[in-house]
Structure formats: structure tokens, C-alpha cells
Amino acid sequence: MSKRWTILSFSFCGWKGGHPCNAPSHHDRIARIAGQKKVTRNVNMEKLRNGYLFPEIGTRQMVHMEKYPNAEVISLGIGDTTEPIPxxxxxxxxxxxxxxxxxxxxxxxxxxxxxxxxxxxxxxxxxxxxxxxxxxxxxxxxxxxxxxxxxxxxxxxxxxxxxxxxxxxxxxxxxxxxxxxxxxxxxxxxxxxxxxxxxxxxxxxxxxxxxxxxxxxxxxxxxxxxxxxxxxxxxxxxxxxxxxxxxxxxxxxxxxxxxxxxxxxxxxxxxxxxxxxxxxxxxxxxxxxxxxxxxxxxxxxxxxxxxxxxxxxxxxxxxxxxxxxxxxxxxxxxxxxxxxxGYEAIKDVISMYKANAKIIVDTFTSLGKEVYGGVNSPYAWVHFPGQKSWDVFTEILEETHIITVPGCGFGPGGEGFIRVGAFNSRECILEASRRLRSFFG
Amino acid sequence: MSKRWTILSFSFCGWKGGHPCNAPSHHDRIARIAGQKKVTRNVNMEKLRNGYLFPEIGTRQMVHMEKYPNAEVISLGIGDTTEPIPxxxxxxxxxxxxxxxxxxxxxxxxxxxxxxxxxxxxxxxxxxxxxxxxxxxxxxxxxxxxxxxxxxxxxxxxxxxxxxxxxxxxxxxxxxxxxxxxxxxxxxxxxxxxxxxxxxxxxxxxxxxxxxxxxxxxxxxxxxxxxxxxxxxxxxxxxxxxxxxxxxxxxxxxxxxxxxxxxxxxxxxxxxxxxxxxxxxxxxxxxxxxxxxxxxxxxxxxxxxxxxxxxxxxxxxxxxxxxxxxxxxxxxxxxxxxxxxGYEAIKDVISMYKANAKIIVDTFTSLGKEVYGGVNSPYAWVHFPGQKSWDVFTEILEETHIITVPGCGFGPGGEGFIRVGAFNSRECILEASRRLRSFFG
Structure with missing residues (x-):
């Protein structure tokens, strides 16, 4: 803030006049200054760790799909609705x-x-x-x-x-x-x-x-x-x-x-x-x-x-x-x-997602996992004690081509959990259930 | 930040257990603290002067319309488009x-x-x-x-x-x-x-x-x-x-x-x-x-x-x-x-607004005002030397029922100017021109 604007060349702005910068020493001074005063990155942005969770999952999904181009990936990850709007x-x-x-x-x-x-x-x-x-x-x-x-x-x-x-x-x-x-x-x-x-x-x-x-x-x-x-x-x-x-x-x-x-x-x-x-x-x-x-x-x-x-x-x-x-x-x-x-029609869509969630909860429960949520929410919260969330995420993705969300992405208290979402067609939820039962069963 | 959470009553949360707050003195302490630690307003918000310009103009327009319920107010104020989308x-x-x-x-x-x-x-x-x-x-x-x-x-x-x-x-x-x-x-x-x-x-x-x-x-x-x-x-x-x-x-x-x-x-x-x-x-x-x-x-x-x-x-x-x-x-x-x-159709709409702007520029010019802009822009910038922008705004509104924007709302350098916008139907622009010529002429 202490410095005045420095202007390199005025060949094109003669019409304005009055710039105190025609001395030969001016360009030397500029050359010395140039590049030294670029804007400093916002320190708060520097504090941010990793990518934002959901784009990060999107990226991993894309990498997986490139690796397995024929796999039918089922996303139970990012909470993205799939059913048509009434x-x-x-x-x-x-x-x-x-x-x-x-x-x-x-x-x-x-x-x-x-x-x-x-x-x-x-x-x-x-x-x-x-x-x-x-x-x-x-x-x-x-x-x-x-x-x-x-x-x-x-x-x-x-x-x-x-x-x-x-x-x-x-x-x-x-x-x-x-x-x-x-x-x-x-x-x-x-x-x-x-x-x-x-x-x-x-x-x-x-x-x-x-x-x-x-x-x-x-x-x-x-x-x-x-x-x-x-x-x-x-x-x-x-x-x-x-x-x-x-x-x-x-x-x-x-x-x-x-x-x-x-x-x-x-x-x-x-x-x-x-x-x-x-x-x-x-x-x-x-x-x-x-x-x-x-x-x-x-x-x-x-x-x-x-x-x-x-x-x-x-x-x-x-x-x-x-x-x-x-x-x-x-x-x-x-x-x-x-x-x-509209409100009545929406309720039907929500009921359908809730029934999906029940299938997910029942699937993991039958596999002996501790499952929370999934009743008043489209998300089931599944515990894998002693395991790292990203490891579970990667294992499920590699073995079943199902996208979930690693719990640790939601804070240290989410470590050891994954979030499994109910936003998908019934067909995909049932297929996901089959794959999960086959892999964990 | 130095204080721990204070909880007034636990009658409803016995299920949790473990709260160190059953002593009679607890409520006295709460009563002393309560209300003393409300969140302080963001100092930056306190620095803001007046309302944000455009909502402020909207408010003044509403007040005017209540005062003159039969007046046909023409808005050449907030830069709001009026023509149908192709x-x-x-x-x-x-x-x-x-x-x-x-x-x-x-x-x-x-x-x-x-x-x-x-x-x-x-x-x-x-x-x-x-x-x-x-x-x-x-x-x-x-x-x-x-x-x-x-x-x-x-x-x-x-x-x-x-x-x-x-x-x-x-x-x-x-x-x-x-x-x-x-x-x-x-x-x-x-x-x-x-x-x-x-x-x-x-x-x-x-x-x-x-x-x-x-x-x-x-x-x-x-x-x-x-x-x-x-x-x-x-x-x-x-x-x-x-x-x-x-x-x-x-x-x-x-x-x-x-x-x-x-x-x-x-x-x-x-x-x-x-x-x-x-x-x-x-x-x-x-x-x-x-x-x-x-x-x-x-x-x-x-x-x-x-x-x-x-x-x-x-x-x-x-x-x-x-x-x-x-x-x-x-x-x-x-x-x-x-x-x-789409692009061709849009160009026609822009041409129409530009022709509106020319009418505005011509109007004020013919009235002996110094007018800037209005050629490569939908806004004419009209100088009223020695006058306050809000006074000009108010005078024009009172006398012609036309909304403009006071120049001082754009910074101290805008004092003495008003901004007149071309976003309106041709009919309204021509009517505005007539009113302005009649009032200033």
C-alpha cells in the first residue's frame, strides 16, 4: 500500500498527459519492482486440506470408470437425486x-x-x-x-x-x-x-x-x-x-x-x-x-x-x-x-427413497454390520470398526463398483464409517444389495 | 472461548447422564451469565452505510407510488430488462x-x-x-x-x-x-x-x-x-x-x-x-x-x-x-x-435498447444537459453541475414520475450526475422523453 502505481510505458497514453515517468531511470526502477509484488495467496485458502469432499469422490469415480470401462458403477455416494420430478x-x-x-x-x-x-x-x-x-x-x-x-x-x-x-x-x-x-x-x-x-x-x-x-x-x-x-x-x-x-x-x-x-x-x-x-x-x-x-x-x-x-x-x-x-x-x-x-406427488418420491434406504439398512444389517440412520433419512451410516473409511470406500468400489462416501470426509468422528445413500432407482438399489451381499456375505 | 457450555436445566436430558450441574448454585451462576454473552455483530457489517443502492431506490419508488397511486411511474432506474426473451x-x-x-x-x-x-x-x-x-x-x-x-x-x-x-x-x-x-x-x-x-x-x-x-x-x-x-x-x-x-x-x-x-x-x-x-x-x-x-x-x-x-x-x-x-x-x-x-435474436433486442438509449441521450442533449455514455451502453450519464444527485433524483421523480439512479450511489465521483437507463419499452421511453422535455424544456 505504500507504493504508488508504477506504469511501464506511456507510448500509448500520450493523450492523458501528466505522467511523471519519462525519465530513463523509470524503466530500471520498473524492472527491479516487476514480479516482486504479485498478490499473495489468501492464507485462509492455504489452510484448506485436500479437495472438497464431493468433487474428490467424483474424481475417484471417473478414474475408476476409466480403469473398468465395462463396469456398471452404481452411485450410492454424493446425495444426488435420481427420480423424475412430478x-x-x-x-x-x-x-x-x-x-x-x-x-x-x-x-x-x-x-x-x-x-x-x-x-x-x-x-x-x-x-x-x-x-x-x-x-x-x-x-x-x-x-x-x-x-x-x-x-x-x-x-x-x-x-x-x-x-x-x-x-x-x-x-x-x-x-x-x-x-x-x-x-x-x-x-x-x-x-x-x-x-x-x-x-x-x-x-x-x-x-x-x-x-x-x-x-x-x-x-x-x-x-x-x-x-x-x-x-x-x-x-x-x-x-x-x-x-x-x-x-x-x-x-x-x-x-x-x-x-x-x-x-x-x-x-x-x-x-x-x-x-x-x-x-x-x-x-x-x-x-x-x-x-x-x-x-x-x-x-x-x-x-x-x-x-x-x-x-x-x-x-x-x-x-x-x-x-x-x-x-x-x-x-x-x-x-x-x-x-x-405437488406436495402429494413429492411425498411419493420421498417414500420411494425411504424404501430404498430400508433395503440398504437391511442389507448391511443382515451382513452383521452396525448400521445407523436410514430410517428418517436417505443415508445409512455403516460402521467398519478398526478400518479406515477411505480403505472401505476403495475396497467396496474395487470389488462391487459401488460408490459410497468415506465417513472421515465428514470429520474425524466419521472415521471407520461409510455413508451409503438411497438416491437411486429401485433396480440399482437391489443390484447394489446383491453385490454387497455377495462380497461381504 | 474460555468458558465451557452452560446448560440451564437438565430435567429433560436425564437419559444422557453425566452432567456436572445438579448443585443449587448452578442456576445462580446461569442467571448471572445469561444474556451477557450474546453474539457480537460483525464489525464489518457495522461499517456499511445506508441501504444497498438498488433496494433503496425500490423502496423510494414504492413510497412514491403510494403517494401518487394514479401516477404512471416510468422506471429508467435499476437496470432491469423489460423486453421478452426470444x-x-x-x-x-x-x-x-x-x-x-x-x-x-x-x-x-x-x-x-x-x-x-x-x-x-x-x-x-x-x-x-x-x-x-x-x-x-x-x-x-x-x-x-x-x-x-x-x-x-x-x-x-x-x-x-x-x-x-x-x-x-x-x-x-x-x-x-x-x-x-x-x-x-x-x-x-x-x-x-x-x-x-x-x-x-x-x-x-x-x-x-x-x-x-x-x-x-x-x-x-x-x-x-x-x-x-x-x-x-x-x-x-x-x-x-x-x-x-x-x-x-x-x-x-x-x-x-x-x-x-x-x-x-x-x-x-x-x-x-x-x-x-x-x-x-x-x-x-x-x-x-x-x-x-x-x-x-x-x-x-x-x-x-x-x-x-x-x-x-x-x-x-x-x-x-x-x-x-x-x-x-x-x-x-x-x-x-x-x-x-438465439444469438441473432438477442442482437435485435440489444439494438432496440440501444435505440432507446439514443432517444434518452438526444432528449437530455436537446435540453442543454451534458450527457455521457448511452452509445456503447444502455446507460446515459447526465450531469447536473452544482446539484446533489439525490435532489435531482427526487425532483425528476416528483415532477415527471420517472425513476432514475442518483450518481452519488456509485461513489463520490458520481455526485451531481444521474444515471438514466434505456431498459424499457419504446413507448415508455418516448413518454419519458416527452415528460422530461416538458419539465426541463
């Missing part, structure tokens, strides 16, 4: 798209916060009796993108806690935003992040008395990857912890539509949660919108900083400045999802 | 959307970096002979969103320069990322940002010898709001300045499709630019995709940090971690825009 939804999108070619139907920018009708529909359909207002719902292009925007909102000074294991986006965005220290090879953790161990012995709910307070608690339920939904009692404790410690919960309910027992589908089912929790969610797994891109965040008006300033106002500013709204076509699709007809 | 493009989107309901046509997640075909089409159609590879093109949901992602890439330690006036997103994201100091009420500038004054007397190109070096130079051409494209000679100087000073240019070419003279449409028309420049661009103004949401960023493989590490690899990581790709429906629309038929 036509009541795609018809709405198609009609809207076509109308963009008419003067009456053309629409340009929508509100950055999203289409008012969609905000209202989400408030009503997803949060019926929980007191969430449309003005507290922000439409987005997906939960992963909202994690990034929330981290921009929080800034580098925040301390965070995450479940261990959990979706890696929380940690990776925390690193990028500068909230963490370096990676510690011994613990496989980033310094400055509190890892809330969730495992069978504690019913996949952390013991908060064991870890320091943090400003933010990322909490995903049903958890990705363990497939476990938090119970009402557990969430009551979570809200209480946040309230007493002045923490903000970021509650990720992207898989809530898979819940079929009495576990809460939203953190706002817990009294008092509006004062301490943001919720992010998505149409991706709910409606097969992984490619269409649509999600939402709820920032209650009751949630405030220590000064009393509402978090909602800052999040609104972040959304208006760093985002320009989700695609209008996707939003129309979202509205159709929440129509009575 | 049907060859919307048909492609509609067909794709409908096919999502079929097993053959269903697609889930795409690559975070975008559809390979679209990356290739952009590399070929937009950068034909400039040596840009498809792997250097990242599909996005718009240029504003890419500015945010680029700022995440850069991090808080970078120093930045912006044209003054310019699109406010660069500065606002810089503040949010913590690159700046406080706002200085005297200069109307944020500390830590270099403002490159662009005004009639310097042909709207900054004198780089007058300002300190920065890591990043945001440069928008044709500039929003001045409507001025940089000439080839000016861009040669810009690239040279970046090269010698080791700066990275973020070149925003969102309005390049409006260029009809020999000004470069891309920074990569300048030899050597690939070593120093990122380019961001958009389908918003090019194809009327303001609501559909689609853009792209080019990060050349030659661009590296001082360590030699390629910027492209870090940007790829940012995209994979904070973003999940643009909507697949929008991307199919983008592909159709770049088909021969």
Missing part, C-alpha cells in the same frame, strides 16, 4: 419459461429475498403453526450457498462448533472466512473449531459440557451423514444451551422431509428457538431440485446481536449485496412443489 | 424443464463449475480468438454473485481499487469482507479503498500515477454507471499497470454486448491480459436473464499468486464449496442464447 412441477416451470417470451409474461429481476408468494407458501406450509412470517423467509439457490452467505454475515471473528461428523461445508466455509487456525494432523481437526462428537454411545447428540462455548453452533438434523434426527428432548437441550450461552444455532433441515417419526422437522418446533436459531433448508432432496437449485433460510425477527441489532437486517443486506435472488423459473417450480397436488 | 431460448428451457419429469431427461447436480457444453460455447462464442479455454470459464448465477465469490477468494488482507463512480457491489463486498476501514463522512469514501476518479476531464479513465498500488483493481467496462467503454489504448495501459505492479484486475464486462464501436468487448483482447485479469460477465443484460440468473467468470490458468499457485485452483475450490452451480434450466437457456439463432 410433472405438475415441471409443467409450471415450462409454462413460466415460455411466458418469458411474451410481453405479459416477461419478468426481470425479482426481489433479492425471493418471490413473495413463495416466501408466504414456505412460511405457511413448512412452518404452519410455528409463527414464522414470510418476511423472515429468504429464498436461495440452495443450503450450501446459504452457508456461505451466513458465514459472510458472521465474519472472521466468530467461533463455531460443528457436529462431528457433519456436512463438510460448515467447516470449509469457516476456514475460508478466516475463523479457524491451521489443520492439526494429529487430531484431524482445524484449530479454533469445536467438534461436537456425535456417535452411537451418546445417541448422536453431543455432550455440551465437554466443549467450550462458541458464538455459532452448526447443527444438521436429520444429520448428514449419520442419518440420525435429533429428538425433541435433544433439541430442547440444544436451544437451552444456545440461549444460556448466547450462541446462535444454524439449523440445517435439508433432510427434514425424510422424517417419519415424531422427531421435529424444524428447530422452530422448540419453544424459544426463534430467539436463538437460524434455519436453512432446501428443495434439493425434498423435490429432486439438486440441479434446479432452490432453497431457503429463515432468520427470525427475534434473533439479535448483543447490541440488540436484528440479525435479520444484516442478513437482508448480505442477500441484497452478494446475491440477486434464485432463478425465477426455479422459484415457480418451488411454488408448484408447495401446491397441494 | 422464444428459441425459452422453448429450450421449457423443453428441458418438462424432460425433468422423465427418466431419460432427469438430471440432478451438475458440475459446480457449470455445464461443459456451456463453458465451451462461452469460450468459443465470446472469446473466439483470445485463447480462453472452457476449463477457465466458470458458469455462475450472475456477476454480482461472482463478485462476492471473488471477494471470498481474496480475503480480508487484500487492498482494492475501484473506479469512481462504479457499480457499488465491489465496494460493499469489500467492506463485508473486512478489506476496508470506516466510512469517512468528509470524503464520502471508505478508508483503505483506492477510488480511481473517472470523469469527463480524464476521458473516464483514471490517472494511476495519482493513487497507491493495490492488490486488486475492479474495472467495469462499459462502465456502470457512466456508460463509457474503455478504449483499447486505455485497456493496454490498465493491463500494463497491473503487470508491473503485480495487481489482479477484476474486469466486469456485463455490458459488453452493447459495444458497437471498436472498444474491446473483453479484457482478453489485450495481449498479456490473461496473466493479470479475471473477467466476470453475465447473461442478464445480454439476454434479458435478470430473473433467470446466469453469468460466468473467466479465471485464466496463467494467473497466479506470488508463490506461483494458480488463482484458478483456489477459485475452483471457492465455487465447489460456496456454490452448487447455476440452475440447470438457466444453463440450457444460456446454451440456446449462444446458438446461431
Amino acid at each position: 410433472s405438475v412441477i415441471t409443467k409450471a416451470m415450462a409454462e413460466y419459461a415460455l411466458a418469458l417470451s411474451t410481453r405479459e409474461g416477461y419478468r426481470g429481476y425479482g426481489a433479492e429475498q425471493g418471490d413473495k408468494r413463495l416466501r408466504e407458501a414456505i412460511a405457511e406450509k413448512m412452518y404452519g403453526n410455528m409463527g414464522i412470517q414470510a418476511s423472515e423467509v429468504f429464498i436461495s439457490d440452495g443450503a450450501q450457498c446459504d452457508i456461505a452467505r451466513l458465514q459472510m454475515l458472521f465474519g472472521s471473528s466468530m467461533t463455531i462448533a460443528v457436529q462431528d461428523p457433519t456436512f463438510p461445508g460448515y467447516v470449509d466455509m469457516s476456514i475460508i472466512m478466516g475463523q479457524t487456525g491451521e489443520y492439526d494432523d494429529k487430531s484431524n481437526k482445524y484449530k479454533g473449531i469445536e467438534y461436537l462428537r456425535c456417535e452411537p454411545r451418546n445417541h448422536f447428540f453431543p455432550d455440551f459440557s465437554e466443549v467450550p462455548r462458541t458464538d455459532i453452533i452448526f447443527f444438521c438434523s436429520p444429520n448428514n451423514p449419520t442419518g440420525q434426527p435429533a429428538s425433541r428432548e435433544q433439541l430442547k437441550e440444544l436451544v437451552e444451551v444456545a440461549k444460556v450461552n448466547g450462541s446462535i444455532i444454524v439449523y440445517d433441515s435439508a433432510y427434514s422431509s425424510f422424517i417419519s417419526d415424531d422427531s421435529p422437522r424444524s428447530i422452530y418446533e422448540i419453544p424459544g428457538a426463534k430467539e436463538v436459531a437460524i434455519e436453512i433448508s432446501s428443495f434439493s432432496k425434498f423435490a429432486g431440485f439438486t440441479g434446479v437449485r432452490l432453497g431457503w433460510a429463515v432468520v427470525p425477527s427475534e434473533l439479535s446481536y448483543s447490541s440488540g441489532f436484528p440479525v435479520l437486517r444484516d442478513f437482508d443486506r448480505i442477500v441484497c449485496t452478494s446475491f440477486n435472488g434464485a432463478s425465477s423459473v426455479s422459484q415457480i417450480g418451488g411454488l408448484a412443489c408447495l401446491s397441494d397436488e | 422464444s428459441v431460448i425459452t422453448k429450450a428451457m421449457a423443453e428441458y424443464a418438462l424432460a425433468l419429469s422423465t427418466r431419460e431427461g432427469y438430471r440432478g447436480y451438475g458440475a459446480e463449475q457449470g455445464d461443459k457444453r456451456l463453458r465451451e460455447a462461452i469460450a468459443e462464442k465470446m472469446y473466439g480468438n483470445m485463447g480462453i479455454q472452457a476449463s477457465e470459464v466458470f458458469i455462475s448465477d450472475g456477476a454480482q454473485c461472482d463478485i462476492a465469490r471473488l471477494q471470498m477468494l481474496f480475503g480480508s488482507s487484500m487492498t482494492i481499487a475501484v473506479q469512481d463512480p462504479t457499480f457499488p457491489g465491489y465496494v460493499d463486498m469489500s467492506i463485508i469482507m473486512g478489506q476496508t476501514g470506516e466510512y469517512d463522512d468528509k470524503s464520502n469514501k471508505y478508508k483503505g479503498i483506492e477510488y480511481l476518479r473517472c470523469e469527463p476531464r480524464n476521458h473516464f479513465f483514471p490517472d494511476f500515477s495519482e493513487v497507491p498500488r493495490t492488490d486488486i483493481i475492479f474495472f467495469c467496462s462499459p462502465n456502470n454507471p457512466t456508460g463509457q467503454p474503455a478504449s483499447r489504448e486505455q485497456l493496454k495501459e490498465l493491463v500494463e499497470v497491473a503487470k508491473v505492479n503485480g495487481s489482479i484486475i477484476v474486469y466486469d464486462s456485463a455490458y459488453s454486448s452493447f459495444i458497437s464501436d471498436d472498444s474491446p468487448r473483453s479484457i482478453y483482447e489485450i495481449p498479456g491480459a490473461k496473466e493479470v485479469a479475471i473477467e466476470i460477465s453475465s447473461f442478464s443484460k445480454f439476454a434479458g436473464f435478470t430473473g433467470v440468473r446466469l453469468g460466468w467468470a473467466v479465471v485464466p490458468s496463467e494467473l497466479s499468486y506470488s508463490s506461483g499457485f494458480p488463482v484458478l485452483r483456489d477459485f475452483d475450490r471457492i465455487v465447489c464449496t460456496s456454490f452448487n452451480g447455476a440452475s440447470s434450466v438457466s444453463q440450457i437457456g444460456g446454451l440456446a442464447c449462444l446458438s446461431d439463432e
Whole structure:
């Protein structure tokens, strides 16, 4: 910052005049300086280890397919939906798209916060009796993108806690935003992040008395990857912890539509949660919108900083400045999802994935494996005690041509597990089951 | 961070056991602590002044419409496209959307970096002979969103320069990322940002010898709001300045499709630019995709940090971690825009907006105003010497029911100007012209 701009040559800018750089010594000075002052890489980016989990798995899948060009690879890996979207939804999108070619139907920018009708529909359909207002719902292009925007909102000074294991986006965005220290090879953790161990012995709910307070608690339920939904009692404790410690919960309910027992589908089912929790969610797994891109965040008006300033106002500013709204076509699709007809049709697709998950759970259970999740979630969490996740991943891929996800990709607490997803056709799930039984049986 | 989690009550979590908190004194301690440790607001968010410009204008428009419910307000304000999208493009989107309901046509997640075909089409159609590879093109949901992602890439330690006036997103994201100091009420500038004054007397190109070096130079051409494209000679100087000073240019070419003279449409028309420049661009103004949401960023493989590490690899990581790709429906629309038929149809729409801009320029010129831009850009930049931009904005709105944009919203260098946009139907532009002639004439 101490140096003035240095300009190498002005042969082409005589029209401007006034540059103090015609002395012969100028070029010597330039030559000395040039190349010495390139931009330094962001130190936070340097802290990131390995590739981001899911692209890394994609790369390994491609390598495998090149090695075995005739193998029929079955992906139970990245949580990518496979079933067609009910036509009541795609018809709405198609009609809207076509109308963009008419003067009456053309629409340009929508509100950055999203289409008012969609905000209202989400408030009503997803949060019926929980007191969430449309003005507290922000439409987005997906939960992963909202994690990034929330981290921009929080800034580098925040301390965070995450479940261990959990979706890696929380940690990776925390690193990028500068909230963490370096990676510690011994613990496989980033310094400055509190890892809330969730495992069978504690019913996949952390013991908060064991870890320091943090400003933010990322909490995903049903958890990705363990497939476990938090119970009402557990969430009551979570809200209480946040309230007493002045923490903000970021509650990720992207898989809530898979819940079929009495576990809460939203953190706002817990009294008092509006004062301490943001919720992010998505149409991706709910409606097969992984490619269409649509999600939402709820920032209650009751949630405030220590000064009393509402978090909602800052999040609104972040959304208006760093985002320009989700695609209008996707939003129309979202509205159709929440129509009575759309909602019923979606439920059938979810039921089908849930039945897939049951097949996976039954398969591994019959093979004598400890299996968690897979009931209120499209993910089964399978334990291979004493083995390394990547080794299990590689062995299953080599022997059965099935893609899974290594548990260690979700945090050190995932080591020894793999995540097996139910997003595939019934035919592929049954074929995967046969292959797994044949290999492990 | 020094404190352990405090838990108020365990009546509901007896199943967990092991909490060291049953002593009566516990609740006293909680009561003392509770409320004292709420999360502190991000100091960077506190630095932001006023609302973000465009939502602020939207609010003022709404207030005006409530005040004059019968007035026919004409918006020449926010740069929102108004003309229908050619049907060859919307048909492609509609067909794709409908096919999502079929097993053959269903697609889930795409690559975070975008559809390979679209990356290739952009590399070929937009950068034909400039040596840009498809792997250097990242599909996005718009240029504003890419500015945010680029700022995440850069991090808080970078120093930045912006044209003054310019699109406010660069500065606002810089503040949010913590690159700046406080706002200085005297200069109307944020500390830590270099403002490159662009005004009639310097042909709207900054004198780089007058300002300190920065890591990043945001440069928008044709500039929003001045409507001025940089000439080839000016861009040669810009690239040279970046090269010698080791700066990275973020070149925003969102309005390049409006260029009809020999000004470069891309920074990569300048030899050597690939070593120093990122380019961001958009389908918003090019194809009327303001609501559909689609853009792209080019990060050349030659661009590296001082360590030699390629910027492209870090940007790829940012995209994979904070973003999940643009909507697949929008991307199919983008592909159709770049088909021969789509491209020709789009050109007609742009010509129509350009003819609108000429009407605006002619109107203000005939009224004796100094008018800039409006030739290679949809924006005319009108000077009202000695007046405040917001006063001019308010006066025009009150007297003619026309929305413009106050120049000071684009930086202190915009004071005394208003931006008048050509995005409207011919009928509305002609009516606006009549009203303006009547009021100022």
C-alpha cells in the first residue's frame, strides 16, 4: 500500500498527459519492482486440506470408470437425486419459461429475498403453526450457498462448533472466512473449531459440557451423514444451551422431509428457538431440485446481536449485496412443489427413497454390520470398526463398483464409517444389495 | 472461548447422564451469565452505510407510488430488462424443464463449475480468438454473485481499487469482507479503498500515477454507471499497470454486448491480459436473464499468486464449496442464447435498447444537459453541475414520475450526475422523453 502505481510505458497514453515517468531511470526502477509484488495467496485458502469432499469422490469415480470401462458403477455416494420430478412441477416451470417470451409474461429481476408468494407458501406450509412470517423467509439457490452467505454475515471473528461428523461445508466455509487456525494432523481437526462428537454411545447428540462455548453452533438434523434426527428432548437441550450461552444455532433441515417419526422437522418446533436459531433448508432432496437449485433460510425477527441489532437486517443486506435472488423459473417450480397436488406427488418420491434406504439398512444389517440412520433419512451410516473409511470406500468400489462416501470426509468422528445413500432407482438399489451381499456375505 | 457450555436445566436430558450441574448454585451462576454473552455483530457489517443502492431506490419508488397511486411511474432506474426473451431460448428451457419429469431427461447436480457444453460455447462464442479455454470459464448465477465469490477468494488482507463512480457491489463486498476501514463522512469514501476518479476531464479513465498500488483493481467496462467503454489504448495501459505492479484486475464486462464501436468487448483482447485479469460477465443484460440468473467468470490458468499457485485452483475450490452451480434450466437457456439463432435474436433486442438509449441521450442533449455514455451502453450519464444527485433524483421523480439512479450511489465521483437507463419499452421511453422535455424544456 505504500507504493504508488508504477506504469511501464506511456507510448500509448500520450493523450492523458501528466505522467511523471519519462525519465530513463523509470524503466530500471520498473524492472527491479516487476514480479516482486504479485498478490499473495489468501492464507485462509492455504489452510484448506485436500479437495472438497464431493468433487474428490467424483474424481475417484471417473478414474475408476476409466480403469473398468465395462463396469456398471452404481452411485450410492454424493446425495444426488435420481427420480423424475412430478410433472405438475415441471409443467409450471415450462409454462413460466415460455411466458418469458411474451410481453405479459416477461419478468426481470425479482426481489433479492425471493418471490413473495413463495416466501408466504414456505412460511405457511413448512412452518404452519410455528409463527414464522414470510418476511423472515429468504429464498436461495440452495443450503450450501446459504452457508456461505451466513458465514459472510458472521465474519472472521466468530467461533463455531460443528457436529462431528457433519456436512463438510460448515467447516470449509469457516476456514475460508478466516475463523479457524491451521489443520492439526494429529487430531484431524482445524484449530479454533469445536467438534461436537456425535456417535452411537451418546445417541448422536453431543455432550455440551465437554466443549467450550462458541458464538455459532452448526447443527444438521436429520444429520448428514449419520442419518440420525435429533429428538425433541435433544433439541430442547440444544436451544437451552444456545440461549444460556448466547450462541446462535444454524439449523440445517435439508433432510427434514425424510422424517417419519415424531422427531421435529424444524428447530422452530422448540419453544424459544426463534430467539436463538437460524434455519436453512432446501428443495434439493425434498423435490429432486439438486440441479434446479432452490432453497431457503429463515432468520427470525427475534434473533439479535448483543447490541440488540436484528440479525435479520444484516442478513437482508448480505442477500441484497452478494446475491440477486434464485432463478425465477426455479422459484415457480418451488411454488408448484408447495401446491397441494405437488406436495402429494413429492411425498411419493420421498417414500420411494425411504424404501430404498430400508433395503440398504437391511442389507448391511443382515451382513452383521452396525448400521445407523436410514430410517428418517436417505443415508445409512455403516460402521467398519478398526478400518479406515477411505480403505472401505476403495475396497467396496474395487470389488462391487459401488460408490459410497468415506465417513472421515465428514470429520474425524466419521472415521471407520461409510455413508451409503438411497438416491437411486429401485433396480440399482437391489443390484447394489446383491453385490454387497455377495462380497461381504 | 474460555468458558465451557452452560446448560440451564437438565430435567429433560436425564437419559444422557453425566452432567456436572445438579448443585443449587448452578442456576445462580446461569442467571448471572445469561444474556451477557450474546453474539457480537460483525464489525464489518457495522461499517456499511445506508441501504444497498438498488433496494433503496425500490423502496423510494414504492413510497412514491403510494403517494401518487394514479401516477404512471416510468422506471429508467435499476437496470432491469423489460423486453421478452426470444422464444428459441425459452422453448429450450421449457423443453428441458418438462424432460425433468422423465427418466431419460432427469438430471440432478451438475458440475459446480457449470455445464461443459456451456463453458465451451462461452469460450468459443465470446472469446473466439483470445485463447480462453472452457476449463477457465466458470458458469455462475450472475456477476454480482461472482463478485462476492471473488471477494471470498481474496480475503480480508487484500487492498482494492475501484473506479469512481462504479457499480457499488465491489465496494460493499469489500467492506463485508473486512478489506476496508470506516466510512469517512468528509470524503464520502471508505478508508483503505483506492477510488480511481473517472470523469469527463480524464476521458473516464483514471490517472494511476495519482493513487497507491493495490492488490486488486475492479474495472467495469462499459462502465456502470457512466456508460463509457474503455478504449483499447486505455485497456493496454490498465493491463500494463497491473503487470508491473503485480495487481489482479477484476474486469466486469456485463455490458459488453452493447459495444458497437471498436472498444474491446473483453479484457482478453489485450495481449498479456490473461496473466493479470479475471473477467466476470453475465447473461442478464445480454439476454434479458435478470430473473433467470446466469453469468460466468473467466479465471485464466496463467494467473497466479506470488508463490506461483494458480488463482484458478483456489477459485475452483471457492465455487465447489460456496456454490452448487447455476440452475440447470438457466444453463440450457444460456446454451440456446449462444446458438446461431438465439444469438441473432438477442442482437435485435440489444439494438432496440440501444435505440432507446439514443432517444434518452438526444432528449437530455436537446435540453442543454451534458450527457455521457448511452452509445456503447444502455446507460446515459447526465450531469447536473452544482446539484446533489439525490435532489435531482427526487425532483425528476416528483415532477415527471420517472425513476432514475442518483450518481452519488456509485461513489463520490458520481455526485451531481444521474444515471438514466434505456431498459424499457419504446413507448415508455418516448413518454419519458416527452415528460422530461416538458419539465426541463
